Amino acid sequence: MPKRIDKQELNKLASLLAPHKAGLDIAVLEQASKASGLDFDRRTLQRRLGELVIAGRVVKQGEGRARRYLLAPITGVAHITEAPDVVVATGEVYVPLSQHGQEVKALVRRSISERKPVGYNRAFLAGYEPNSSAYLPDSVRGHLHVLGRSPARERAAGTYARDILTRLMIDLSWASSRLEGNTYSRLETQNLIEFGHAADGKSRREAQMILNHKAAIEMLVHHAEEIGFNTFTFFNLHALLSENLLADADASGRLRTSIVEIGGSVFHPLSVPQQIDDYFRLILDKTNAIRDPFEQAFFLMVHIPYLQPFFDVNKRVSRLGANIPLIKHNLSPLSFVDVPEQAYVDGTLNVYELNRVELLRDVFVWAYERSCQRYVAIKESLPEPDALRLRNREALINVVSEIVRSGKPIDTRLIRELAALVVKPDDLGEFVAMAFNDLHHLHEGNITRYRLRLSEYRSWRESQRS
Secondary structure: OOOOOOOOHHHHHHHOOOOOOEEEHHHHHHHHHHHHHOOOOOHHHHHHHHHHHHHOOEEEEEOOOOEEEEEOOOOOOOOEEEEEOEEEEOOOOOOOOOHHHHHHHHHHHHOOHHOOEEHHHHOHHHOOOOOOOOOOOOOHHHHHHHHHHOOOOOOOOOOOHOOOHHHHHHHHHHHHHHHOOOOOOHHHHHHHHHOOOOOOOOOOHHHHHHHHHHHHHHHHHHHOOOOOOOOOHHHHHHHHOOOOOOOHHHHHOOOOOOOOOOOOOOOOOOOOOOHHHHOOOOOOHHHHHOOOHHHHHHHHHHHHHHHHHOOOOHHHHHHHHHHHHHHHOOOOOOOOOOOHHHHHHHHHHHHHHOOOOHHHHHHHHHHHHHHHHHHHHHHHHHHOHHHHHHOOHHHHHHHHHHHHHOOOOEEEOHHHHHHHOOOOOHHHHHHHHHHHHHHOOOOOOHHHOOOOOOHHHHHHOOOHHO
């Protein structure tokens, strides 16, 4: 008698393909299925996929190793699409929701008069025990690790983010700003970041917000080995993101000492400065103690906005702060591209008013899957790092920075003299050419790579003109 097919297993397998419009190959799908709790061997997985293909729910594209499986397109008019633990309503741009996410969404969609005013719940943070408590289940973390692996995972912190820095700066600056109501398009953001061209008809504040994101992302990427879950990193992150945007310039890079209110919410944040300081440091300590980078990222997205440690720009700090563990572990970054603003707002309101993380977790997971889709082509096409540059990285930083700080010209004889002190003879010729090229391509957007201050670079540049 043939074995009865478990429809729940088929539904769960199909749901793994839902976020991937380009489909998945069998190897990636096998890893994702195991991470989600489906313990299929390769042969069983192929049979289940075959059953979904016969049922018309999944289609195959390509042959052999190039074959990918993707959900069959939906035709006709539909109002509700259901999968196990997923309910997506059309008529509103949203993310796929789990059953719990759907439940709490309804709670914050009630009118304010129906929602009970609440204050900061100290037990919400105090009750979280790193590596014992978890907002992201094991299966979800496993799934995200499979998606987020990069070719640079065994290399120095920040290597992968540096490889895709231009794309990341544009995507994250645009998407994070859009969640704050910024009206710049992605193309306008690209023109502003790459060429300094502000968009016509847009406010200076919008341009400032995007440029602040750019500066903050550069700090996180170029100083990946030095940044961490400490007050220095987060004060400077806030200072960069809030530059020229606060009515009180002294509030930039400092914890707030005044009361703030949350528009459209019945939540009232803490108001006592000493308590804000204490809980802010506790958030950073607990984040630092968490071993899993995805749990660290999501923990920050939950607790930084909930505490509201700064007078403004808290959610921006949390979104970029969530990328710190991903950058440090050379995982694919989280760009927030295509995240519906209302879904993000609803998820955050649930944290504020109910201390429920399910909806924000749905947004976080969907956003990361979406981000990985955007970077998968880059991951596959990244060239192998230059071996000469890799083994002489510190020497290159030292030679370039020494020439700039001493105000010396770009001269091959001088470069060779400095390089001979720190580079092996076999590498010397190629190293001199590499340093010569780097000095010619030095600009304000890449000087932190060589641990230079802006004032040092500008002084050197002026000396070259005279």
